[in-house]
Amino acid sequence: QVHLQESGPGVVKPSETLSLTCTVSGGAISSSDYYWGWVRQTPGKGLEWIGNIFYGGNTYYNPSLNSRLTISVDTSRNRFFLKLNSVTAADTAVYYCARQERWVHVFDYWGQGTLVTVSS
Amino acid sequence: EIVLTQSPGTLSLSPGERATLSCRASQNVTDSYIAWYQQKPGQAPRPVIYGASNRATGIPARFSGSGSGTDFTLTISRLEPGDFALYYCQQSGSSPQTFGQGTKVEIK
Numbered sequence: 001q002v003h004l005q006e007s008g009p010g011v012v013k014p015s016e017t018l019s020l021t022c023t024v025s026g027g028a029i030s031s032s033d034y035y036w037g038w039v040r041q042t043p044g045k046g047l048e049w050i051g052n053i054f055y056g057g058n059t060y061y062n063p064s065l066n067s068r069l070t071i072s073v074d075t076s077r078n079r080f081f082l083k084l085n086s087v088t089a090a091d092t093a094v095y096y097c098a099r100q101e102r103w104v105h106v107f108d109y110w111g112q113g114t115l116v117t118v119s120s
Numbered sequence: 121e122i123v124l125t126q127s128p129g130t131l132s133l134s135p136g137e138r139a140t141l142s143c144r145a146s147q148n149v150t151d152s153y154i155a156w157y158q159q160k161p162g163q164a165p166r167p168v169i170y171g172a173s174n175r176a177t178g179i180p181a182r183f184s185g186s187g188s189g190t191d192f193t194l195t196i197s198r199l200e201p202g203d204f205a206l207y208y209c210q211q212s213g214s215s216p217q218t219f220g221q222g223t224k225v226e227i228k
Binding site for chain 2: 046049062063064096101104105106107110111113
């Protein structure tokens with residue numbers, strides 16, 4: 001059974017960088033059958049796709065976040081990462097990491113989610 | 121970007137009734153890359169349907185999906201107590217991937 005777990009600070013100051021780690025167990029992040037992605041959820045905007053990464057390092061970003069976003073992967077430790085810089089209150093959300101099947105595109109496994117609040 | 125509009129916003133039904141949820145896209149969704157997710161309070165979304173009409177692993181046959189192009193439907197033939205939740209559609213045929221705003225299926 002694949003399991004994803006987000007970790008990182010729950011509070012980030014405005015203008016600073018939000019950094020999250022997703023640790024994957026029960027499946028290899030180096031599989032060619034999956035992308036690894038980040039999705040966030042707010043009461044106001046609902047679910048928002050942030051971006052994906054493939055194990056080889058190819059990244060796919062939401063253009064609305066592209067200028068502030070970096071997603072990377074560490075296949076040796078079965079983890080991938082999110083960095084979002086210059087955050088504002090609008091980036092306050094529950095952040096999920098998830099696995100997306102490469103061929104049918106469904107997000108089939110999700111982490112439990114972690115609330116990140118942008119506040120001074 | 122493709123905007124997905126879900127209707128109705130809230131569906132008030134009784135157990136045993138049929139639920140029909142709509143998801144309309146602002147543009148054609150390539151290759152019917154539409155998925156539906158169920159979300160309960162405090163939980164992550166769970167896949168229900170992918171490829172517009174394929175049930176995800178572990179999803180019972182009372183859930184079905186249909187549609188193509190810009191109009192997609194999730195049907196729950198007979199609601200059971202565990203089906204009352206929020207449902208989101210998602211398109212992944214064009215970047216950026218987008219989600220609808222959700223339909224809440226609540227107990228009447």
